[in-house]
Amino acid sequence: MYHYTDFDRQFIRLRAEQYRDQLQRWQRGELTDEQFLPLRLQNGWYVQRYAPMARIAVPYGEISSAQLRVLARIAREFDRPDPELLAHAQRTQDQLQASQPGLTLAAPPLQYGYGHFTTRTNVQFNWIPLAQSADVMDLLASVGMHGIQTSGNTIRNITSEATAGVAPDEIVDTRPFAEILRQWSTLHPEFAFLPRKFKIAFNGAEEDRAATGWYDIGLQAQKDEAGAVGFTVKVGGGMGRTPIVGSVVREFLPWAELLNYIEAVVRVYNRYGRRDNKWKARIKILVKAEGQRFIDEVEAEYQAILRQDGAPHTITSAELARVQASFVVPALTPASVPSETTLSSKPFQRWMARNVAPHRLAGLTLVTLSFKRTGWAPGDADAGTLEALADLAERFSAGEARLTHEQNLILPWVHAGDLPALYDAARALGLAQPNIGLLTDLIACPGGDFCSLANARAIPIAAALTELYQDLDEVTDLGPIDLHISGCINSCGHHHSGHIGILGVDKDGKEWYQVTLGGSDGSRLSGPAMPGKVVGPSFSAAEVPGVVEALLDTYRDLRTSAAEHFIDTLRRVGHEPFKLAANAARLDTTRQSARQAEEATI
């Protein structure tokens, strides 16, 4: 992991101090709500449906045991709603549920006291009062964590594939470059008020496991014939209302030029990106509208930075070496903990097959702990779990873990001999479901239970599907399927890239769900990144489990064998039979009670 220098540590402490100063001025009335808004946003503090939400950055997903312990403490001591607030919030959610009889699914009660892993390797807390926000920032700063630029129209938390530095198909370890870019983007004076948010992702392996096609800038590491490292630069990808896959603007950018070139891209965006319409403000709209003119403009700006400005941000070999020195293989000793697991048992073998992946170093493995389990929203971890994760990482993985964009957690340095003992520990925590990459390893945003942007709840849909597909034989037989759920078109649940995508929409104050088919995040399984296509008019929540079931039954009927995956069958036979099956799964009774409910409210 990156070892913070005195400068890095001090910088984060000063940022926490600055935030406290801003919070106090707002509390004294020296700053209006409107003036305080961008200041708190740029430190990761939103105000959501019922309470503030803190979004804590985990740069490129890499997190230490010490950091996990601080997150546990925040979950335990700070993520606690006032009882009156919680009662009010639950009443409001209950009213939402009651206002659409026959249309909904069972709604789990609102939870508190936990952190939520997001699709962009941030950790969110939902109930921390703003009055305590500066204390939380101080606590985070004590372990080099912060919420800098996790919100606002700035360069956001830099991500990379979760297996950087450990995957067998790695071309380049992107973590040092992601760290250099993190430092460069942190409090960049010119780019704090862009037209819209700006997200950058790295991928350093042969397989794109970071969804780089879906980013404002996606950087795919390459080595040329001489072994020199560079990046293929994609610009203008993004989900939202207008899903667009990024265009390649540079086939091979030498690594030393990374900052100079990205400065050119962001400067052109800052100048020309639309500011009159929030829905057209992302760089993807500019790239789509201007095409080659955009690329020419970036190239001209880049040349000016090189020639006229003297390429001030050229990354030196010394700086790369300094940062790379932090990302060496850690000292690894086997935990050598005894285990009671029978190695030949089906559950253990299943877990080995699904949750344990090969490592680039002999004798080591990557273990994914599954945060997709019944009774929990995807990616949620309470204080006890976070603390246990810190211990597990320490015992089995050199004190290091990785958050994945699929909302799970990887232990990247596990000795093969320790797998039975780790399995025991993971099972005791409820984190050993052998479902990685399968249907129930679904992605979902917090949705209408917490988020003020959401049009519909995502958690009850995720809960119902997790309940419905508990039979591991069935889920294993269905094979790898990406099912992604977003509570609104902002697409935090990445529904556009799901083989099956579910999008919450609002019609007359009621929750409805659009279902899409055939999306891809750009992984080997899913093929080139592309958005899914809508199957028909939206469904009620009550209909969604039946629709998913109909899609999966259709797949089982049409596949050539169990070896043909859902996405391949869909591509081979086309969407039509799936559409027919989905639309046939509409519930007449639901329609009737919907109409009755509508009539009753008129």
Next chain:
Amino acid sequence: MKIENDADLAVLAQAGALQGVQRIELVFPKFTDGRAFSQAVLLRRRHGFTGDIRATGDVLIDQLVQMARSGFSSAVLAPGVHTEAAQRQFDRYAAFYQGDASQPLPHFARAANAQDGGRKAA
């Protein structure tokens, strides 16, 4: 001289419009519209403007440090703002990661230079 935030600085510079100008006013129609930050950077770095660059419009005191780093040398504040709170922001950070209009090199390059300098002196 006032320059709107969608003006093309290269065209103005080529036409000689910046010559002999002592002060350029750049505009923030809303504090969330950050185009003038890039303009200030380019005026200093690319067009060699050495006169006063003044921030006008919707200027927040919490933006003053980043304005200064982008090349602004003065700002028009709304009446009644607490200037001592602004001063605290200037005093806070000793250095930043990336280069800017007043300090063109990034922190890593400055740190390396300082080390080299130290070695040479020793």
